[in-house]
Amino acid sequence: MTLTVYADRAGRLWRIAEMCARCAAALPDCRVLDTAPARPPAARTTEAAGKPAAEREPAGGTAEGRVTAVFSDHAPSPATDAAASSSPPAQPAAVPHARAAAPGAASRHAQQRGKIAQRIVPHDLEPDVLRAELIELGDAFRTYQQRPEPDLALLAELHERKARAFRLWADVSGDGSLRHEVTRAEKAAQTTRGMHTNRVGQPADDTTGGNGPLVERLLTRTQAMHARTVLDYAQSHAPHPAAEVRLAVLLLTLRAARAGTGNITGQDLTGWLHGDAEQVLQRLVEADWLRLPGTVAETMASQPEDPTAFTVPTLLPERPRPFDFGKTTRARISGWAQKVVGDRKIRKKKLGAATRLLALYTAAHTRPDGRLGRSEDDGIPLDQAAAFSTLPPDQIAEHTSLLVAADWLAESDTAAGMLCGQLAQRVLALGLLL
Structure with a gap:
């Protein structure tokens, strides 16, 4: 028999116990304090009973109150018998201090309580790298929820890591419900990457590629598509070909x-x-495209605190609906158009309605890098830009030079029947991605 001391799994509480040598050897981190003498129990009992009560050592301690580790059999061990005649009395064995936590032990214990997607990560999940990844992902998602601003690229990466980790978890555990989480995470990653692309015009897993910093667009790709639909509507439904009329039709339609x-x-x-x-x-008003409750003069005199309500008969709900976007998209497209028309440098140059229509058209047909047109076309067909801007094709070059002077376009070229160029850096956010 041995007298042993051992700690619990967390290393906070020590226990003292008598057990056989084999049990002590099998118990992790068990320390042997003393070994019992190998004598028959009857002999030990007789010897202990023959001692006067005053000579018996108090169980569990000394007179001074110091805690000692002793056997319930108070007889000396063989080692003590051999040394009794030549050595001074041995000092009582002190209980050892609680063992220091091994490096990483606290983190491993914390990992056992990991949680992700309302699931507890099993403390015995194998392999260890999978358990660590699941716990780290759970912490990463909770940290992301505390961010003041969203980072869609980071969120998409977290969803992709979750899909990979849950797929491996499902393979290891055979739990079919985990595969449902895999599908959800994959769809969430795809949706988030699409939102990121719509917002900045560049895939979430792509780098700037030397094209400068990412630009957060005013409108998403879907909203940009709706905006181009409104531009086409204004071009085909304006009751007069004048550029000023078309510009008013566009803004009132929005x-x-x-x-x-x-x-x-x-x-x-x-x-x-x-x-x-x-x-x-x-x-x-004369063309009955617009209806006012009063006169045109009264409308011109209306103030922001008392605006004039107007009606566009062709857009009333009982008519066929030309647009299928919601109120939020409508407001954002309207804001985009007014930002283009009211651009400070365009106002400063006092550019006319035709030039501002051309600015709208160029902004509505861009690539992520600000170049005009689709990549396969490398520009906008000159006749299309001229038709929208109510200009002859041979005058487009003159008006694009005005936009370059106003720092709306960084460069322009009208060779080969195409309007080529690039939006200036300052207005890249107003570019609507094709």
């Missing part, structure tokens, strides 16, 4: 796209059309 009605002020109209605002408004 305000009334959902219900066929909207609000307008005189300040809005003069900001869009300068001195031509009243004349353009009169043309639209």
Whole structure:
């Protein structure tokens, strides 16, 4: 028999016990304090009973109160008998201090309590690298939820790691429900990467590739598609071919796209059309494209605190719906168009309606790097840009040079029947991705 001391799994509590030598050898981190004398139990009992009560050592300690580790059999061990005549009395064996945690032991214990996707990670999950990955992913998702701003590229990467880890977990454990989590994570990663691409115009797993920093676009790809639909609608439904009329039709359509009605002020109209605002408004009313509750003069005098309600009959709900986007998309497209038309450098150069229509068209047909047109076309067909801007094709070069001077375009070229060029760096966020 041996007198032993051993710690619990966390290393916080020590226990003392008598056990056989084989059990002590099999118990991890067990320390032997003493070995019992190999004598018959009857002999030990007789010897202990023959001692006076005053000479018996108090169980569990000494007179001074110091804790000692002793056997329930108080007889000396063989080693003590051999040394009793030549050595001073041995000092009582002190209980050892709690063992220091091995490097990484605390983290391993914490890992046993890992949680991800409302699932507890088993403490005995093998291989260890899988358990560590699942716990780290759970912590990473919880950390991401505390971010003040979203990072869609990071979130997509986390979903992809989760899909890989859960697939391996399902293979190891044979739990079919884990494969459902794999499918969910893969779909979430794909959706998040699509959102990231729509937002910045570049795949989430792509680098800048030497094209400069990523640009967060004002409109997503889907919203950009709807914006180009509105541009086409304004081109085909303007009641007069003048550039000022088409510009007013575009901006008023964006305000009334959902219900066929909207609000307008005189300040809005003069900001869009300068001195031509009243004349353009009169043309639209006479063509019955626009209906006002009062006169054109009263509309021009309306203030932001009391705007004028207008109606576009062709956009009323009982008519066939030309657009299928929601109110949020409508507001964002309208904001985009007004940012282009009201660009500070375009206003400073006092560019006309035709040039501003050309600015809208170039911004609506760009690639992620700001180049005009699709990559396979390398530009915008000159006749299409001219038709939208109400300009003859041979005048496009003149108006693009005005946009270059206003720092709207970094460069332009109209050779070979294509309008080629690139948006200036300052307006890349207004570019609508094809």
